[in-house]
Amino acid sequence: MLREFRRRKFSSLTAWTGGDGPIPAEVDVVGVEYWGRLGHPSSYGLLMARATGSPGVQLDLNPMPVARSVPSDEVTFGLTEPEYAEALHAAGRFLARGLVITAVGEGLYGSSVVVFTRLVAVISLLLATGLESADEVDVWAHWDSAWSEPPRKA
Numbered sequence: 001m002l003r004e005f006r007r008r009k010f011s012s013l014t015a016w017t018g019g020d021g022p023i024p025a026e027v028d029v030v031g032v033e034y035w036g037r038l039g040h041p042s043s044y045g046l047l048m049a050r051a052t053g054s055p056g057v058q059l060d061l062n063p064m065p066v067a068r069s070v071p072s073d074e075v076t077f078g079l080t081e082p083e084y085a086e087a088l089h090a091a092g093r094f095l096a097r098g099l100v101i102t103a104v105g106e107g108l109y110g111s112s113v114v115v116f117t118r119l120v121a122v123i124s125l126l127l128a129t130g131l132e133s134a135d136e137v138d139v140w141a142h143w144d145s146a147w148s149e150p151p152r153k154a
Contacts, residue, residue: 001131005139010037013122013139015131022068023048029102030126032119036110038072045115046075046105051127057092057120058100059085073107080106087113091120091146099124114147121146 002020005013014021014033021031028050036043046068052058061078068075079085084106092099099120121142126134 003131003134005136007140011035013143015122015126015134017131022046023103023105026050026102030123030131031103032123032126033105034115034119036115038110040110042110042112042114044070044073044075044105044107044110045112045119046103047101047116047119047123048103049099049101049123049127052098052100054098055092055095056098057088057095058098059088060100060102061104062102068105070107070110073110075105075107077103077105079104081111083113084111084116087116088120091117095120095124097124097128099127118143118146 001018002014002016005015012035016031017025017029018027022033023031025031025048029048031046031048033046034044059079084104088101122139125139125142
């Protein structure tokens, strides 16, 4: 199954299960890819995960021999930036159900801690509600509420 959640002209989330998305997902895995305004530092991210009974976020990244073409960016599969791994774990601290992340797609120019924090919130919602019955308003509300600016140092 494939669903697109589009908001405004430059924001979209594509969610999928099975072989319907850009990267095939195992039976219990949901994938979500975010596209925002090209050139913005928070314009791209891809995350695939399954639910687990254990709290928090666990990483079980499999090698991905997949090339993903993204306009104005270069995508790498796997976690190359330590702050992205930290963001995934931090975002999972307050989840009612934990996640096992099976794939991460980072844009060299367009990914950020913000994108991955928000993707954790959205994928958690989709795993809890089911992709078919997810409400678009709820999806974007989870996206928006997942990130708050860290406090500025005085």
